[in-house]
Amino acid sequence: MHRLTFRPLAATAAALTLIIAGAVPRSAGANDEKPAAPTFNRDVAPIVFAQCAPCHRPGEAAPFALLTYQDVKKRADLVTAVTASRYMPPWHAEPIATAFHGERRLTDDQIELLRAWVDAGMPEGDAADLPPQPEFTPGWQLGQPDLIVQMSEEFEVPADGPDLYRNFAIPLGLTEDKWVRAVEFRPSAPTVVHHSLFFLDPTGQASREPGFARLSFEGAARRGRGQGDLGGGSNGRSLGGWAVGASPLPLPAGLAFRVPAGADLILSTHFHPSGTVERERSVVGIYFADKKPERSFTGVQLPPVFGALAGVEIPAGEKRYTKTDSFTLPVAVDAFGVNSHAHYLGKEMELTATLPNGEAIDLLRINDFDFNWQEQYQYEEFVRLPAGTRLEARVTWDNSADNPRNPSNPPVAVKWGRESTDEMGSVSLRMMPVDEADLELLQQSYRDHVRAAARERMSQRPAWRERLKRWIAASASNDEAVE
Amino acid sequence: MLRTATIALLLTLHAAFPAMTRAAAPADATAAPWSLTDLAGQTRQPFNDPTTRALALVFITPDCPIANFYQPTLRKLGEEFADSGVPLFMIHSDPDVTADAAQRHVEKFEITAPVILDHAQSIARRVDAKITPEAIIVDRAGKILYRGRIDNFYEALGRKRRAATEHDFHDALAAVADGRPVANPVTKALGCHIPFAEKAGEGEAPAEPRTP
Structure with missing residues (x-):
């Protein structure tokens, strides 16, 4: 409950700011003093x-x-509309006490200022x-870059139809x-590349497997489970990612990912x-x-294995299903980064920390999760x-x-699974x-x-024993750990 | 106080210039015969053909991603309704779009419908278009038979369905071609705003459905 304490305060402050901002032109107008219109x-x-x-x-x-x-005057109506709806600039995490690196989020005051400028006739x-x-x-x-690599061949994105992964x-x-x-990721056709998540296949198997690139969505290679489940999947080691608007960002404090000899880079790309x-034909530096x-550094994912052990079984029509x-x-x-994963039904993501002294800290809060924006959030400071x-994670599906x-x-x-019509859900710190x-x-x-979660799951579903063993093995090698 | 003054001002404007206000615009569409000059310089007066039931106008801009996304769909609609008495036109109402830019856009997106440069923005004002892409079907008498989106693939800006489930523009074209009333004559167009040279009035509410 502690974690709720500062949020209403922030909301009140924001509302108050809005009221004050809104009140100024009216009272000034009543006094026949010209308010200073924004320019x-x-x-x-x-x-x-x-x-x-x-x-x-x-x-x-x-x-x-x-x-x-x-440029801006010509688009002023569009600019005010898309900033007011917060479609632009694209940023999906709610503001928390800790600033995110590269936070592309306008304040309520900035949005109001843009509107006031348009209302004033765009002076x-x-x-000077x-x-x-x-x-x-x-x-x-x-x-x-020290090493520049490129997709081995072009991928043709069709003119229309649904988004592709x-x-x-x-x-x-x-x-x-x-x-x-x-x-650092550089798309060659930036108008169609929305985001790309980077993974490592330490075995180098992926590039040898014909047809790997054709596999859809999570791209789980069918053979060699435990080694082939890669893009967005359970044990591809993450190397971060890129989305439209993001600038490349090194790990903080000289941290680095270990990349073994012979490893493949996997780009899991959304078009x-x-x-x-x-x-x-993406180029990667x-x-x-x-x-x-x-x-x-290491990672803690809650619930583990992208929710595989959490018993995700979402009834048809369920508006709020939570784990x-x-x-x-x-x-x-020292926490420095956070991200979340779900598929199309993912709705809300939340990670909070309750410190031993009772103080609660929001670490991630997404109120309108969008599969298309699986951003890698990094805090500005540890x-x-x-x-x-x-640490307490909550994932909600609609x-x-x-x-x-x-x-x-x-x-x-819908149950847990790797296909686009299955679901996953977790938050990683x-x-x-x-x-x-x-x-x-x-x-x-x-x-x-992870083992405790697996044991509990196994006690409910004895037939899962073999599958769970694999997942536990996977999670032990997963967790983005430096080894 | 300021608000009262604004309302009074708007009311005055409404009385003085009824053609400028939203509600009056569709009626104004009867004012002149339709004459549309395409990029190749060919001028068309589609209602000279007695079989023409209505015009299908789709407002576009070369740099609007949603308008561009729909070009393959619009090409198919153009083919499907080629001889239906509802000819399809693409309208650029951004004065900054040059003929060259429009021609490059035609080639890039393989646009087959005639493309009209509306630099004076008179076509957009005549049918009260505000968004790209916004589809409008206007009949011989100037009545707006359909106004709105192509389909519901976009639920909001940046929020897409896996596939469209309502094909409003297609259904409207089919109805008009068959001489039936359009079941759903007003939908909400989503996309970019047509950059009008001067603000034509109220301004801020984007893409609210308007009564035909």
């Missing part, structure tokens, strides 16, 4: 340059440029107020183990047809650390969680006909133990948590 140069340009222009400029994924007064303002044009780094955002295996050709601190046939990092899981940290950690902190994303019409009962020596204890404790 483009002074008020609007700083917002647009920071939050819109990174994508809305030539050569980027967004459809038109928003770089000048004329340009004093040229105009901030300098934003400068963008051409090419690789993180500098020249495809996996592409790219051999990295590494002859020795390497440490990866960042991955949205654009009305004309496009051909995509990989940045290595010079040596093995001094510090290690929760909790895990108490045995050691102090979030210190003392030993004894209880299997009603009201959910426009529901792939079944009318809705059907990435963390670094405050004391490096605590890593093993942390990982062991999480493995125990």
Whole structure:
């Protein structure tokens, strides 16, 4: 319950701000004093340059440029409509006490300001107020990569039809183990590539398997379970991901992913047809650390194995189906990243931490989960969680006909699985133990948590014994751990 | 107080310039014969053909992703209703779209319907179009028979269904071609806003359904 304490306060503050902001022009008008109308140069340009222009400029994924007064004036109706609805800029996590890196979220005040500017007739303002044009780094955002790889062939995205999800295996050709601190993704057809999640196949099997790339959705290779379940699946090791609008981001504090020799990179890419046939051949830049990092990180996923052990069975038509899981940290950690996964029925995602002193912290809250925006959130600063902190995850699905994303019409009962019409659901937190020596204890404790969940599931479904053994093995090697 | 003044002002404007207001616009569509000049310079007066029942106008912009997404669907609709007495036209009402840009757009998206440059935005104003893509079917008498979306693939901006379940524009075309009333004559178009050269009045509410 503690975690609820600061939210109403924030909401009240936001509402109060709105009331005050809304009240100013009216009272000023009543007194016949001209309120200072917002101008483009002074008020609007700083917002647009920071939050819109990174994508809305030539050569980027967004459809038109928003770089000048004329650009924005021409689109003013659209800009006010899509900012008011929060469709733009695209950002799906609710604000929490801890800022996210690259948070593309306008404040209520900024949205109100844009509307007030349009209402005032879109004044340009004093040229002296105009901030300098934003400068963008051409090419690789993180500098020249240490290794550049590319999809082995083009993938043709059809002109129309539903969105597509495809996996592409790219051999990295590494002859020795390497440490990866960042991955930068560059689509060749940015208008149709919506997001891509990066995974490792440590065995290098994926690129040797003909037809791997044709497998749909989660892209689970059918043979060699436990090794082949890759893209978005249960034991492909995540290397992060990219979505429209995201800028590449190295792991913090010199942390790095271990990439074994002979491993394949898997791109699990989401395409949205654009009305004309496009051909995509993504290029990926990989940045290595010079040596093995001094510090290690690991992941805690709740419920584990993307919800495979949680007994997800969503009745047809169920509007709010919820699973929760909790895990108490045995050691102090610094959390730095969070992400969540579900399929089309996923609706809400929540991860909270209750500290030993009773203080509650929101770590992730998504009120309108969208499978198309599986972003990798990274906190701007480490979030210190003392030993004894209880992590609590809640995943909610909407299997009603009201959910426009529901792939079944009318809705059907849905269970956990890898296909697009199955469901998964979990929230993952990435963390670094405050004391490096605590890593093993942390990982062991999480493995125990997974085993307990598996045992409980097994007691309900004896026939699952074999399948669960595989999943436990998978989760032990999964968890994004530096080894 | 300010609000009262605004309402009074709007009422005055309404009285002075009824043609500018939303409700009056469809009636205005009777004012002149339809004359549409396509990119190739060919001028068409479709109602000179006695078999023409109505015009199907789809407002587009080259840089609107939703309008572009629908081009394959629109191509199929154009083929299906080619000889149905409801000719299909694509209308660019953005004054910044040059003939060259429109031609490149035609080639890229393989547009087969005649494409009309509406730089004066008179076509958009005549039928009260505000969104791209917005589909409008207007009959010989200037009556709007259908106004709205192509289908319901988009539930909201950025929120798509796996497949459309309501094919409103298709159904409207079929009804008009058969001489039947359109069952669902007003739907909500979703997409980009037509950039009018000057704000034509109220402005802020996007894409609210309007009565034909």
